[in-house]
Structure formats: structure tokens, C-alpha cells
Amino acid sequence: xxxxxxxxxxxxxxxxxxxxxxxxxxxxxxxxxxxxxxxxxxxxxxxxxxxxxxxxxxxxxxxxxxxxxxxxxxxxxxxxxxxxxx
Amino acid sequence: xxxxxxxxxxxxxxxxxxxxxxxxxxxxxxxxxxxxxxxxxxxxxxxxxxxxxxxxxxxxxxxxxxxxxxxxxxxxxxxxxxxxxxxxxxxxxxxxxxxxxxxxxxxxxxxxxxxxxxxxxxxxxxxxxxxxxxxxxxxxxxxxxxxxxxxxxxxxxxxxxxxxxxxxxxxxxxxxxxxxxxxxxxxxxxxxxxxxx
Numbered sequence: 155x156x157x158x159x160x161x162x163x164x165x166x167x168x169x170x171x172x173x174x175x176x177x178x179x180x181x182x183x184x185x186x187x188x189x190x191x192x193x194x195x196x197x198x199x200x201x202x203x204x205x206x207x208x209x210x211x212x213x214x215x216x217x218x219x220x221x222x223x224x225x226x227x228x229x230x231x232x233x234x235x236x237x238x239x240x
Numbered sequence: 241x242x243x244x245x246x247x248x249x250x251x252x253x254x255x256x257x258x259x260x261x262x263x264x265x266x267x268x269x270x271x272x273x274x275x276x277x278x279x280x281x282x283x284x285x286x287x288x289x290x291x292x293x294x295x296x297x298x299x300x301x302x303x304x305x306x307x308x309x310x311x312x313x314x315x316x317x318x319x320x321x322x323x324x325x326x327x328x329x330x331x332x333x334x335x336x337x338x339x340x341x342x343x344x345x346x347x348x349x350x351x352x353x354x355x356x357x358x359x360x361x362x363x364x365x366x367x368x369x370x371x372x373x374x375x376x377x378x379x380x381x382x383x384x385x386x387x388x389x390x391x392x393x394x395x396x397x398x399x400x401x402x403x404x405x406x407x408x409x410x411x412x413x414x415x416x417x418x419x420x421x422x423x424x425x426x427x428x429x430x431x432x433x434x435x436x437x
Contacts, residue, residue: 157345221257
């Protein structure tokens with residue numbers, strides 16, 4: 155019988171590797187009877203989904219964030235020009 | 241310097257902010273993100289002959305940027321200030337995970353539902369909290385999490401790169417995820433408390 159701690163490990167690892175049949179079954183069974191782990195599972199799933207979404211489409215979340223500062227723009231331009239001159 | 245494509249001014253004006261924001265998402269550090277943009281444009285300048293013009297200019301630049309970001313994170317993870325280089329990347333402190341479970345392996349506090357932030361504004365706030373929570377994790381856990389989840393790198397490649405075993409990486413990622421979960425339970429109170437962060 156899995157503990158919540160074991161179950162949380164399997165939930166996390168399911169994002170990183172393929173779980174074995176025994177592990178999958180154990181996790182599924184634990185999730186059937188444990189309300190807290192059902193919630194934890196949803197939370198971890200959401201975090202994973204959210205990161206993937208952000209990774210695929212950062213603009214979606216960042217369009218209101220500040221862009222490059224004027225100083226940074228100038229500095230980068232200077233570096234680029236230096237390289238062009240070389 | 242014949243075409244518009246080769247003009248650094250044009251790149252900065254057209255794509256500078258986009259590239260910077262993109263890098264900020266993955267690096268969450270202004271200086272590193274600026275470095276990433278600079279290195280991307282320098283590489284673009286050197287490699288512009290390889291730009292066949294069959295892809296959109298921005299897509300091409302983002303492709304370069306992705307590599308630069310992963311390089312920067314790798315470098316950062318290996319910084320001696322973060323990790324003792326003489327010792328392999330180890331499991332690290334595990335007080336957070338330990339404190340979340342009792343002796344019998346059950347949650348000390350029952351997990352609370354977050355709901356799912358589905359509106360763009362809520363997601364922006366969620367991202368803000370995720371960024372803050374990542375800062376509270378031990379730096380190497382945050383970086384590993386970033387490589388895996390936000391840069392979408394393969395666990396296999398990460399292990400090769402950082403010279404850690406798969407088991408080690410799973411344990412560390414588990415810790416990072418639980419650390420974030422715990423942080424969210426404190427700071428994410430759903431839709432009502434928009435001003436509470």
C-alpha cells in the first residue's frame with residue numbers, strides 16, 4: 155500500500171519517465187481512496203501543464219512585462235557594432 | 241551589410257523586447273536575460289549567411305535564443321557558488337519535503353484545491369507567484385526545474401549535462417515540485433485575493 159509520500163513521488167516522476175505497470179496501478183488505487191492526493195495530483199498536473207504552456211508561448215503571459223531597457227539596448231547595439239567592425 | 245536583415249538596429253527594434261521577455265520567462269533574471277539576447281544577436285550576426293530566409297526572422301532568432309538560454313542555465317547550475325564542484329550534484333537539503341509528511345508518510349496538512357486559473361489575467365498572476373516561489377527554492381533545484389519544465393529539456397540530456405543520475409534528477413525534481421506546491425498553497429488563494437501577494 156502506497157503512502158501519500160510515495161504517491162507524490164510517482165506523480166512527479168510520471169512527468170519525467172514512464173511508470174511501470176505496478177507503479178501506475180498503485181498510484182491509481184491510492185488516488186481512488188485519498189482525497190488529499192487527488193488534490194495534490196491536480197495541483198502538480200496544473201503546474202506541469204502551465205509551464206509547458208508558458209514554454210510554448212511566453213508572449214501569452216509576458217506581453218505586459220517590461221522589455222529591454224534603453225541602456226541594455228544601447229549596450230547590445232554597441233557590442234553588435236563592435237563585432238561588425240572587426 | 242546589404243539587406244535589412246543584417247541591421248542590428250532593425251533586430252533590436254523589431255525583436256529586442258520579444259526576445260528579452262522570452263528569455264526572462266526562462267531565466268527570471270534581467271542580467272542573464274540581457275546576456276542571452278546579446279549573445280543571440282551576436283551569433284545571428286555571425287551566422288546570417290545560414291539564415292536562408294525561408295523562416296520568419298523572429299523564428300530564426302528564437303531558435304538561436306533557445307540554445308543560448310540552455311547554455312546560460314547550464315553555466316549557472318555549474319557555478320561553484322551554487323554547488324561545490326568537487327562533489328557531485330547531490331540530493332541537497334530536504335527539509336521542505338520531509339516537513340510535508342508525517343512519520344507514516346501522510347500529508348501533515350491536507351492539500352487545498354487551487355482551482356485552475358483559466359483567464360489570462362489570473363495566469364499572469366499565477367506566473368508571477370511561480371517566479372517568486374522559484375526564487376525561494378534552493379538555486380540548483382530552481383535551475384533544474386527550469387531546465388526540465390520551462391525549457392522542456394529531456395531528463396536524459398539534463399542528467400548527461402549535469403552529470404547526475406536519473407534517480408537523482410527525479411528526486412530533485414520531486415522536491416522542487418513539492419516546494420512549489422507548498423509555496424503556492426501559501427501565496428495562491430484563488431481569484432478573490434488578487435491584491436494579497
